[in-house]
Amino acid sequence: MKLSLSNGIFSKLCIDGNFAAVKQLGFHDIEFNMKSIKKEHDTDVYREQKALTASGLNCLTLHSAVLHVKDPIEVHQAVYYGKISLECARALHAPLMTVHSNVSKKLPRNVRDECLAEVFGQIKPFAKKLDIKLSLENLSFNSTGFGKNVGQLEEVLGIIDPESEMGITFDLCHALETKVVDELLDNFGRRICNVHMANRSHQPFTEKKPELTHFLSALHEYGYEGPITLELEHRTSMEDIAKTKAFFDKLLKEY
């Protein structure tokens, strides 16, 4: 397993400052979160590409910009977010992009399913063309989006991924908050290809809590060797991020 940091935590900094902060903490691998980009300027991807190359950091995964569509009229915007995120993933040489379902949990099922089919009907072929794997993230109960447990994720995947080609981004914080860690592991353990790592409320783990070691052991049993992406609350101090990194550097050697 490979320790990585979501740079979304530094999204308020300019991109050079963002990467500099990641490097200052000693990370080599990142998940690039599209929060760090201004969506008004598509050509920003060239700036991010230059900054990443200059930093020497490695972009393992990219977190897509997301719109939880609450009316079908917004589908085109969700598609735009997905596609510009894929463009950025290509520019940063990220082989994997984490996505949400892109639909609001408030939509009635028939409308939700229509919107899912439309959004992913456009994003998927584009991802395929760019050779970027898509990975669906489980959401928390307080998200506006749909997809927090096995039943909901299966409904989504049944529509957007009947071929079972997509991966799963397992967000441990969301799974703990929604109390679905084991059901998600049992059903999707073999499909996990990215992990968002944090305790409840995106607080950092800095010691061996039973829920953490239980989760890592299960991942290990499924043969997981992918990223462990620290996705921390944006007010987490540099000192606490450094402490978390030191803790995981040591802990991950056990798996």
Ligand SMILES: [Zn+2]
């Ligand atoms: Zn997450």
